[in-house]
Structures are given as C-alpha cells and as structure tokens.
Amino acid sequence: xxxxxxxxxxxxxxxxxxxxxELRKELQNKKILYLNMxxxxxxxxxxxxxxxxxxxxxxxxxxxxxxxxxxDSERLSNAGIGVYQINTGPFGGDCHLEAGWIRxxxxxxxxxxxxxxxxxxxxxxxxxxxxxxxxxxxxxxxxVTEGEDKPxxxxxxxxxxxxxxxxxxxxxxxxxxxxxxxxxxxxKINPLIEIIELSAKTGEGxxxxxxxxxxxKK
Amino acid sequence: xxxxxxxxxxxxxxxxxxxxxxxxxxxxxxVVIGKFHQIVEEVLRMYFDLMKKDLPxxxxxxxxxxxxxxxxxxxxxQEVILLKEADFSCPSCRSIDIEVIQGNELYxxxxxxxxxxKLM
Numbered sequence: 001x002x003x004x005x006x007x008x009x010x011x012x013x014x015x016x017x018x019x020x021x022e023l024r025k026e027l028q029n030k031k032i033l034y035l036n037m038x039x040x041x042x043x044x045x046x047x048x049x050x051x052x053x054x055x056x057x058x059x060x061x062x063x064x065x066x067x068x069x070x071x072d073s074e075r076l077s078n079a080g081i082g083v084y085q086i087n088t089g090p091f092g093g094d095c096h097l098e099a100g101w102i103r104x105x106x107x108x109x110x111x112x113x114x115x116x117x118x119x120x121x122x123x124x125x126x127x128x129x130x131x132x133x134x135x136x137x138x139x140x141x142x143x144v145t146e147g148e149d150k151p152x153x154x155x156x157x158x159x160x161x162x163x164x165x166x167x168x169x170x171x172x173x174x175x176x177x178x179x180x181x182x183x184x185x186x187x188k189i190n191p192l193i194e195i196i197e198l199s200a201k202t203g204e205g206x207x208x209x210x211x212x213x214x215x216x217k218k
Numbered sequence: 219x220x221x222x223x224x225x226x227x228x229x230x231x232x233x234x235x236x237x238x239x240x241x242x243x244x245x246x247x248x249v250v251i252g253k254f255h256q257i258v259e260e261v262l263r264m265y266f267d268l269m270k271k272d273l274p275x276x277x278x279x280x281x282x283x284x285x286x287x288x289x290x291x292x293x294x295x296q297e298v299i300l301l302k303e304a305d306f307s308c309p310s311c312r313s314i315d316i317e318v319i320q321g322n323e324l325y326x327x328x329x330x331x332x333x334x335x336k337l338m
Contacts, residue, residue, distance in 0.1 A: 003245070003331070004239070004332070006241065009327060010235075010325060011325045012224055013227055015230075094220075098223070130256065152303075155304040188304060191307055
C-alpha cells in the first residue's frame with residue numbers, strides 16, 4: 001500500500017447548513033416570519049414572546065429549546081399560543097439547537113394560520129451562534145444586567161444576528177452601566193445590526209419591537 | 219461544548235471521502251478553522267481522539283488544524299485589515315461597509331492515508 005493524500009474541501013457543518021437553507025425557503029414560501037431567539041440564560045426571551053402573544057397576536061408558534069424542564073413551554077401555552085418543546089437533555093445535554101431538530105419538530109406542527117415562528121434557542125451565547133437553524137432573523141437578546149462587555153466577549157453571536165434586543169431596561173436606574181456603551185460595543189461587532197431597547201415587564205419600547213415584526217413580516 | 223457535534227460531522231464526511239478514495243489507514247485529517255469560530259482546540263482534539271477509536275481506518279489518525287486569522291476588507295478604501303480586536307469597521311476611513319474575507323472557515327481540507335492499489 002502506498003501513502004496518498006486526497007483533497008476533501010467540504011464544510012464540516014454542510015448537512016446542517018443545507019437543512020437550514022431548506023427551512024428558510026420553506027417558511028418564506030408559507031409567509032411565516034421565522035426568528036431564532038438567542039441569549040444567555042435568563043435574559044427574558046420567554047417573557048418577550050409571552051408579552052408579544054398577549055399584546056400583539058396569537059398567530060405565533062414557539063419552539064422551546066431547553067436542556068431540561070417544560071417550564072417555558074407551559075408559560076407560553078398559558079399565553080394561548082402553540083408550543084413545541086425540545087429537551088436536549090436526553091441527547092447528552094447539548095447546549096444548542098441544530099437545523100435537523102427544527103426540521104423534525106416542524107413535521108409534528110400545524111402551521112396553518114401561523115404568521116410568526118419563534119425558536120427559543122438554548123440559553124448560551126457560544127454554541128447556538130455556530131449553528132444556522134434557517135431563521136430569517138437571528139435575534140440576540142441581551143439584558144442590561146449582563147453588562148456592557150458581552151458583545152466583545154461573544155462576537156460571533158452578535159455578528160451573526162440581524163437584530164439585538166436590549167432587554168430589562170426598567171432595571172437601568174439600579175445599575176452602574178451605560179446603555180450607550182452597550183450600543184457602541186454591539187455596533188463594533190456588527191455595525192449594521194438593528195437595536196431595540198425594551199422592557200417586557202413595563203412594555204416600554206415594545207412598540208418598536210412590534211413594528212419590527214410587522215415590517216419584516218411583509 | 220459544541221465541539222463533539224463538530225467532530226461527529228467531521229468524521230461523517232471523512233469516512234465517506236475515505237471510502238470513495240479507497241484509503242485504508244488514515245494518517246492525517248487536516249481541517250481549516252477560522253478564528254471567528256469559538257472552538258476550543260483542546261476540546262476538539264479530545265473528541266477526535268475519543269471518537270476515532272470506534273471508527274475503523276481512523277484509529278491512528280492525527281488531527282492537523284490550520285488556524286486562519288480574521289481579515290476584513292474595506293469596500294470603500296479597499297484596505298485589507300488583520301483584525302486583532304473585535305471592531306468590524308475600517309481603521310483607516312472608519313467605513314462600516316466591510317467584508318469579512320478570512321476567518322469564517324470551518325472545513326476539512328484533506329485526508330492522508332494508505333491507498334489500496336486499485337485493480338486495473
């Protein structure tokens with residue numbers, strides 16, 4: 001036997017990326033706006049979706065990604081919207097969702113009358129950013145309590161997103177941080193990203209979020 | 219800890235390529251990883267060494283990693299910049315109309331191994 005080198009030149013995540021592209025097109029054809037909500041744990045993703053369902057429309061479906069528990073999906077179900085739970089715990093506690101899981105979930109979901117599909121990714125600013133799940137809008141939720149430096153520490157997540165929601169702004173009076181610095185750091189990583197500041201608790205800034213949804217749905 | 223999933227996908231592609239090229243014993247798997255990816259090299263190697271034991275033909279394989287720096291090109295003044303810190307704007311003209319030209323790579327470049335002589 002002789003030694004031999006072969007060129008492979010294939011993207012390692014090519015299968016994931018192919019499924020993601022198919023999902024993007026499929027949901028666009030169905031006129032459903034598909035958002036991938038990424039953040040650290042506890043940034044308020046579920047509360048934002050909950051309030052969106054209560055204030056805006058029930059034509060929302062949410063796919064909830066968590067390592068364990070159905071706490072978030074129960075909350076959203078109580079808000080009157082359809083929910084599908086993915087627990088990655090049984091698969092070894094994976095810290096992100098992949099396009100294939102969304103593909104499988106959609107086989108069990110009736111999307112008739114649905115206008116918005118939210119995927120609440122697993123709370124983590126590292127791994128979810130590596131996997132395209134086919135969303136039309138990657139949305140990064142950053143709560144003000146996380147500090148000003150997170151965009152610089154986790155650049156991929158901010159660079160790969162089209163929208164950044166700065167959440168929990170009702171807490172600003174109690175914190176020694178400047179929202180101007182958070183915005184500057186986000187824009188350093190992604191100058192073209194859209195930024196919305198809001199509080200899902202008080203409703204401040206929610207108009208801009210709902211306008212964003214309406215505008216991008218068209 | 220997404221490195222395990224990445225190594226699994228890597229082996230799926232490498233095994234298919236190995237079979238197609240009739241390679242027997244793989245010596246090297248070369249991958250190219252851009253700095254933009256948040257992949258921990260030690261963890262990637264750990265998963266590689268764990269998983270290769272269960273994959274015939276790859277038991278003695280070594281993972282070779284070529285790391286690529288992050289480079290952007292300013293579309294306004296055409297300057298190419300090697301990014302040392304995360305600031306995606308042109309340091310010369312401050313334009314934000316830039317293109318990432320290197321650093322997003324995540325692919326298998328090649329396999330090296332012993333090839334069974336093909337019968338004519």
